[in-house]
Amino acid sequence: MICLQNVSKTFILHNQGGAVIEVISDASFGAAPGECVALTGASGAGKSTLMRMIYGNYLTQSGAIRIGEVDLVQAEPREVIALRREVLGYVSQFLRVVPRVPTLDVVSEPLRAIGTSADEAAARAKALLTQLNIPQRLWSLSPTTFSGGEQQRVNIARGFAHSYPAMLLDEPTASLDGANREVVLALIEEAKARGAAIIGIFHDEAARARVCDREIDVSRFAPKVAA
Numbered sequence: 460m461i462c463l464q465n466v467s468k469t470f471i472l473h474n475q476g477g478a479v480i481e482v483i484s485d486a487s488f489g490a491a492p493g494e495c496v497a498l499t500g501a502s503g504a505g506k507s508t509l510m511r512m513i514y515g516n517y518l519t520q521s522g523a524i525r526i527g528e529v530d531l532v533q534a535e536p537r538e539v540i541a542l543r544r545e546v547l548g549y550v551s552q553f554l555r556v557v558p559r560v561p562t563l564d565v566v567s568e569p570l571r572a573i574g575t576s577a578d579e580a581a582a583r584a585k586a587l588l589t590q591l592n593i594p595q596r597l598w599s600l601s602p603t604t605f606s607g608g609e610q611q612r613v614n615i616a617r618g619f620a621h622s623y624p625a626m627l628l629d630e631p632t633a634s635l636d637g638a639n640r641e642v643v644l645a646l647i648e649e650a651k652a653r654g655a656a657i658i659g660i661f662h663d664e665a666a667r668a669r670v671c672d673r674e675i676d677v678s679r680f681a682p683k684v685a686a
């Protein structure tokens with residue numbers, strides 16, 4: 460479902476004399492439906508860079524990144540937008556808050572974007588907000604003023620509203636309390652059970668051991684230094 464083939468990434472720092480930083484060289488791996496793959500490796504190895512490439516936020520110099528039938532490296536911007544709407548979800552630990560939009564709408568928006576009825580989308584959003592322990596009195600408010608942990612849980616509810624066939628998870632359990640961490644792990648298990656292919660970064664080792672089927676050490680894609 461998610462398949463990287465011979466992928467490389469180089470940053471060119473135009474504001475620093477055009478310095479070239481090679482980060483990823485010849486990476487090939489993937490995640491099958493129902494599988495959760497953890498990216499591991501030391502700080503700076505390139506985990507976040509790979510995630511951003513798979514989501515299409517960073518350009519990829521060479522190779523292919525296939526999500527289902529679409530190669531993100533070659534795709535037109537409108538294909539990337541459609542892919543993100545229907546196929547590829549991204550859950551980070553940070554909510555990008557849009558002022559004045561009520562929490563319930565923030566969470567149900569991905570469903571409404573794919574044509575789910577307003578009632579059905581709201582019902583799913585309410586169920587997720589309840590599961591993630593966001594008190595009902597907050598649902599009609601914008602999450603702008605919520606605590607960090609509340610914003611993180613709203614973001615997770617939004618990320619899991621639509622049943623994406625492919626998902627990227629960036630530290631989804633970071634800084635959650637025990638009960639909410641448990642809810643997120645159950646959501647990941649549910650997503651796997653319905654056949655989602657997942658790639659994630661999990662610094663929480665116990666979480667990784669529980670939900671991930673395989674680990675990919677990103678250091679193995681470090682560019683070879685010429686002798």
Ligand SMILES: Nc1ncnc2c1ncn2[C@@H]1O[C@H](COP(=O)(O)OP(=O)(O)OP(=O)(O)O)[C@@H](O)[C@H]1O
Binds near residue numbers: 482501504
């Ligand atoms: N936008 C960018 N421009 C230039 N260099 C970048 C950029 N993003 C990342 N890098 C470089 O790429 C390398 C990998 O960074 P990345 O953030 O992917 O590592 P990571 O494995 O996710 O680290 P951590 O575990 O600390 O988050 C680093 O050396 C970093 O400086």
